Amino acid sequence: MxxxxxxxxxxxxxxxxxxxxxxxxxxxxxxxxxxxxxxxxxxxxxxxxxxxxxxxxxxxxxxxxxxxxxxxxxxxxxxxxxxxxxxxxxxxxxxxxxxxxxxxxxxxxxxxxxxxxxxxxxxxxxxxxxxxxxxxxxxxxxxxxxxxxxxxxxxxxxxxxxxxxxxxxxxxxxxxxxxxxxxxxxxxxxxxxxxxxxxxxxxxxxxxxxxxxxxxxxxxxxxxxxxxxxxxxxxxxxxxxxVGTSNLIEGDAALSILGRKGVYSVRPEKLRVDTELDAELPEGDHSATGTVAEVVYAGAATRFVVDLDAGGRLVAMQQNLQASSMDVLKLRDARVRLAWRREHEFSITGPM
The missing domain is CATH 3.40.50.300 (P-loop containing nucleotide triphosphate hydrolases)
Structure with a gap:
């Protein structure tokens, strides 16, 4: 240069x-x-x-x-x-x-x-x-x-x-x-x-x-x-x-899940999908429970659209390392917990 x-x-x-x-x-x-x-x-x-x-x-x-x-x-x-x-x-x-x-x-x-x-x-x-x-x-x-x-x-x-x-x-x-x-x-x-x-x-x-x-x-x-x-x-x-899929956590949902007001986002690939709602979380992780509204199988990866109990909707992406299409499609309508590391959430401002 x-x-x-x-x-x-x-x-x-x-x-x-x-x-x-x-x-x-x-x-x-x-x-x-x-x-x-x-x-x-x-x-x-x-x-x-x-x-x-x-x-x-x-x-x-x-x-x-x-x-x-x-x-x-x-x-x-x-x-x-x-x-x-x-x-x-x-x-x-x-x-x-x-x-x-x-x-x-x-x-x-x-x-x-x-x-x-x-x-x-x-x-x-x-x-x-x-x-x-x-x-x-x-x-x-x-x-x-x-x-x-x-x-x-x-x-x-x-x-x-x-x-x-x-x-x-x-x-x-x-x-x-x-x-x-x-x-x-x-x-x-x-x-x-x-x-x-x-x-x-x-x-x-x-x-x-x-x-x-x-x-x-x-x-x-x-x-x-x-x-x-x-x-x-x-x-x-x-x-x-x-630039990518927007996962917004805002309003009452942000206060309930994160304990603070504002608008925050987490990228889909940073979210972990867990069917064991009461499993112990690593220290410092955040989580939210909800119901799987849709499962989109795309071969190499699957997208889970989850309606949160606290309000709002998040999309999680999971690599299909071992799961087949039949395995992941069974999760439609299932109760799940989404978890993520705190450093993977970021505060954003401005209109969509």
Whole structure:
């Protein structure tokens, strides 16, 4: 990771007070953000949260209503997209169907009037980076979804941008291929070392790939942190609910179970499901009794939806180390006790 003369980490992307309105609609409302040089950074949020609009302002496709956009310390707020040292990979890839793979990858260099020999060498190196050697003469229609995604990536990388912007590039892929491409993208980013700024609404995708995550909601950033920080220590009820399953203990239930008021949450995998309601608990553990309302068997794990006696509902997740589907399904309507370590509950604030 690069630093300046003072030793401070260089920001590849810096936003200050960025705001964007479309008529009476405020899409982005006062965003401050610093993305470090060489970082894989994800902007995560539901549809309409402002993350894609922020990406488009960084790329230059939209102009902020207020605020400044800096790339590598340079103010580019009013500069055209082609004057910015960034490239964008879109969800639909936007490949030219009449061109073969090599011509697609070379296209941006041809527009910049790079010589034919250098153009060919750089395009071949880019295809090697994304593991598509030997595919140069194929047309996009002859490729799988994952291969087309890598061609789009090579076409962006061949321009050697300082920042690569990715707008939900895996959204059109099936689950298995999407999981494979998550690993591929992270490996490629580590290999080439440039900044990746990745927009997604998929929580697992963001947690799997990113060095840090910004969680967006209603045009604002709710939290910025590492995947572990965002998941284990959510800053708000919205983050707790959006990044993973939200287990809220609040109101009278919090007072009854925890002995204090407030809003608290425990992740499903931290909860233990016990059918022996009176078994001794380890010192310092908290517990709550209730009735299993639903059992969701998902092969490797089972989710138990439990209506608490104290009010409210918690979801517990249990790995199926030995149990079969028949074993766990028998627990529907059973009386159980949920237990967890005190350090696994966290206090949260803010509306859902």
């Amino acid at each position: 690069k630093t300046d003369e003072s030793g401070d980490v260089t920001s590849a992307v810096s936003l200050r007070g960025v705001r964007k309105t479309f008529g009476d609609v405020t899409a982005v409302d006062g965003v401050d953000l610093d993305v470090r040089d060489g970082e894989f950074f994800a902007m995560l949020g539901p549809s309409g949260s402002g993350k894609t609009t922020v990406l488009r302002m960084i790329a230059g496709f939209e102009t902020p209503t207020a605020g400044r956009v800096h790339l590598g310390g340079r103010d580019v707020t009013r500069q055209a997209p082609f004057d910015r040292d960034v490239n964008t990979v879109f969800q639909d890839y936007a490949l030219f169907p009449h061109m073969n793979v090599l011509a697609n990858v070379e296209y941006g260099l041809k527009v910049k009037k790079v010589g034919a020999k250098e153009r060919r060498e750089r395009a071949l190196r880019a295809l090697e980076t994304v593991r598509l050697e030997g595919f140069e003469k194929r047309r996009p229609g002859q490729l799988s979804g994952g291969q087309r995604q890598r061609v789009a990536l090579a076409r962006a990388l061949v321009n050697r941008p300082k920042v690569l912007l990715l707008d939900e590039p895996l959204g059109a892929l099936d689950l298995k291929l999407r999981e494979e491409m998550q690993v591929e993208l992270k490996a490629i980013q580590r290999q080439i070392g440039i900044t990746f700024l990745f927009v997604t609404h998929d929580q697992e995708e963001a947690l799997t790939m990113s060095d840090r995550i910004a969680v967006f909601n209603a045009g604002r950033i709710e939290q910025i942190g590492t995947p572990a920080e965002v998941y284990e220590q959510p800053a708000s009820a919205f983050v707790a609910g959006f």
